[in-house]
Amino acid sequence: MPLFRVLATCALAVAARQSKYRLDASLVDWEPGVEAREEFRFPFAAKYDDGKKKLFYVAGDHSSGMGPNLKTVKAMFDELKPQAVLVEGMRTEGDYAYRAMGVDDFARDGFRDTSESPYAMWLAAKAKVPARGGEPTDKMVLAEVLKRGYTARDMLGFFTVRMVPGWRRDGVIPDEESFRAKAVEELADDRRRLGVKEPFGYAALLKWYAQQGAEVPLREARYQDMGPERGEQSTRLQKISFAVDQVRQARFNSQLEDLLNRFDRVLVVYGGSHLCRERAMLEKALGAPTNVKPY
Known part of the structure; x- marks a missing residue:
């Protein structure tokens, strides 16, 4: 192939790579209160x-x-x-x-x-x-947050706590007995999905939650209690949420990049x-x- 054609082909290949859509994850704004703007x-x-x-x-x-x-x-x-x-x-x-x-x-x-x-x-x-979902698998999340110093128990606790506002909204936890049953069921499902063999039951969940800095009892947990934050005033639960959301964001970015480029x-x-x-x-x-x- 003549040299000019080789150069032209290379130039087109470079241009194609440069024209691909890339999302700059460093621009994601993790500061609280962004909705107010x-x-x-x-x-x-x-x-x-x-x-x-x-x-x-x-x-x-x-x-x-x-x-x-x-x-x-x-x-x-x-x-x-x-x-x-x-x-x-x-x-x-x-x-x-x-x-x-x-x-x-x-x-x-x-x-x-x-x-x-x-x-x-x-x-x-x-x-x-x-159509596709933008979420990582729970095992993807676990693998990444373990690298950030959290534990499998933290993930079991967090995955259960994040369900509570929805349960309350749907009226499926009207009393302590029904809440305990839902929490035990969720913990069992999460342990199975994550492949966690370590015991972690309802009593352990309550003890874990009490150590996370939340302001309300577990059955009253709100979305704002687990909003992703990382500042000095953030609770441990919010910091876990921040670590999880970074994994979710990375998955979203890769999924959206793929779709935009196709x-x-x-x-x-x-x-x-x-x-x-x-x-x-x-x-x-x-x-x-x-x-x-x-x-």
Whole structure:
């Protein structure tokens, strides 16, 4: 091959590599209170369009039922007509995650118990477009947080505590007996998923929780008690959450990079606090968005 063709081929290869979308994780804002800077309250959406790629990011509020939260997802889905969808809260493999799910269950009783992520997955299934969850597996999380000095017991405790606000919202822990049963069930499931053989029962959970600096009893745990923080005033529970969320963020970034480099129109559906943290990172990659609140 003539030299000029070799040089031209090399130049094209370099240009192709340079044109790939990369997310700068150093720009993620981990400081508390980022939500207060937002123009709108959740749910809303940020629409990115750099002329080559369109990314619509729904900042959900985790509420269920066909209210403003799900209506916002539907509005953005219909407008963008995404070629791929990425959602929070699901650990999946491959582009068509919904094929292994009972997505029709999400629509039961008019989506009464369905929040933004499963609803987006349902929409993707009906449209037959690629969709995946952005979460790491629990074993991925465990492997990374162990490197940061935490223990398997910390993960068992944290994974159970983070379920409590949802249990309370859903009315499944009306008394101490029902709460104990749910916690024991969750601990058993987590030990099995993580491959932890060390005993860690309900009494151990209560003792562990008392050492994490939380302000309220375990059965009353709130999302803000486990918000990811790292400052001197942060509780140990919040610092564990920060370590876990860094692993989640890395997984999200790799998943979104993959989709952006293969598809021109991508819909992301996550809780609003994630968008707030990621604004600078996304703007560097895609430019400034247009923020909209259709409902």
